[in-house]
Amino acid sequence: MISAEDIVQEATDNLAALQETAHCQNGHPIEEGDLICMQCGADAADATIPPHHTTTPLMDTGVITQIGHWKILRRINHNDSIRERYQVQHQQSGQQGILTLYTYGAEPDMAVYQVIRNLPREHVPEILETGRWNARAWQVAEEMTFGSLADSATTGDFWQPEEIPHIVRELGSALSSFAEHGLRHRNLRPGNLLIRTRHPLDIVIIEFGSACLSEFDLDIVSPLEITRYSAPETLAGGVAAASDWWSLGIIVLEQITQGSCFENIHPHAFLIQVLANGVTLPEQLDPHLRLLLRGLLTRDRHQRWQWPEVQAWLDGRPVTVADITHPASDNQHVGITLNLQRYTQPAMFALAAAEQHHWQQALELMQRGTLVSWAQQAGLDTALLTRLQQAIELADLNDDSRLMLVLKLLNPNMPLILQGRL
Structure with a gap:
């Protein structure tokens, strides 16, 4: 049972984070609490690390030009607060590769890499070497010159409808292989999908810094990164075997709509809408593709499609999708x-009230006592009513913070949201 004290502690931690200077991985200023930069589309950087101090390429120091036996040729990403990536060449063999240098606190689990080495090469890059440099983890993987799906999208090179089944089979079989080894990627998105060859299509999954191994259906963890590709349970602090399949669904939707599914909507608003109403699919969508996306983007992880259902869809065999229905309230009147x-x-009220354009009116409803009165008339549990009243009367928090706690109590499955910010 969630107590008011538990939620206050979680809120305190989140509020402290919101007070830090916010910037994206490319150094652009962003609003506090934003996950994605609206100027360049990059993810938010760690606010405790200045963007222009941790991201200086090694070549720019004039001192370090190699790590291990690998000579650094050039930096291939810029101002990334989580990891630095370089094109490198082995000093003895001349083989080229991609070296990833992780920052403190964001390095991968070495047990994950042991699993990766045992996975089929068609799904993941070949890991050439791993090690540590100045107490920081690094790895060298095979070099792929065709870029990522994100790179292709920036040039307008989206998948054609006839290519979608090939992509789904390629990535679906990879996720199936991951599941057999208890591996969950937790950060599946276009930037982490590299194209080894386009014809025939060969895509590999990279960036396992957020990955974990688990034998359980659901783990309660703190995600390293939250993006618009994150599954609903991830936003609430959990990761399941089905979470990566949701991410695949969002990736497919983005490709089918050529990015229009994200147009004119703030990333936070998109995530809140997903929690409240699921993902809205285009009306003109091909029925066969609609079936796939409905299966992958089922909010209930227990009913979400995974490899058996996806494989049946690919093979043209009958497969069903869970009905999208909202549970009836105890008192519909x-x-x-x-x-x-x-x-x-x-729960639905809490998600709507958390949106920025609803926040002020929801705040007034709480301040006037209307919110608690409604909860009482709706016949909510007595213990929940008590916790609601306790949260409203917390003297150490301002009204916005109290409303954040009240909404969390009304919908325990949603993350803490302050004025539309996760």
Whole structure:
């Protein structure tokens, strides 16, 4: 059972993080709490690390020009606060590769790399060498010159509809192989999918710094990165075997819509909408592709498609999708109005109230006591009502922070959200 004290502690930690200077991995200023830079699309960087101090390429120091037996040729990414990536060449053999140098606190689990070495090469890059340099982990992987799916998207090179099944089979078989070894990637997105060859299509998955090994259906963990490709359970602090399949669904949707599914919507608003209503699919979508996306983008991880269902879809065999229905509230006749919209389910109200453009009115509902009165009339559990009242009366927090706690209590499955910011 969640106590008010537990939520206050979680809120305190989150509020402290919001007070740090915020910037993206390319150094652009962003609003506090933002996950993605609206100027360049890069992820938010660690606010405790200045962007222009941890990202200086090794070549720029004038001192370090190699790591291990690998000579650094050039930096191939810029101002990345989580990892630095270089094109390198082995001093003895002349073989070229890609060296990734991890920052402190963001290095991969070595047990994960033992699993990667045993995976089929068609799914992951060949790891040539790993080691440590100045107490920082590094790895060298095979070099691939065709770039990533993200690189292709920036040039307008999206998958064609007839290519989608090939992509799904390629990545689906990779995720199936991961599952057999208990491996969860946790950061599947276009930038982490490299094209080894386009014809025939060969895609490999990289960046296992967030990956973990697990034998359980659901693990409660703190994700290293939250992106618009993250599964709903990840936003609530959990990671499941089905989480990577959701990410695959968002990647496919982005390719099918050529990125229009993310247009004119703030990343935070997109994630909140996903929690509240799921993903809205284009009306003109091909029925066969719609079936695939409905299966992959099922919010309930227990009913979400994984390899058996995806393989059946690929083979043209009958496969079903879970019905998208919202649980009925205990009292459908007791509702509360927020910006002309009536809500009878506390969880759905909480998600809507957390959005930035609903926040002020939700705050007024709490301040006037309307929110608690509605909860009482709706017949919510007595213990929950007590915790709601405790959260509202917390003197050490301001009204915005108290509302954040109240919404979390009304919907325990949502993350803490402050004025639309995760």
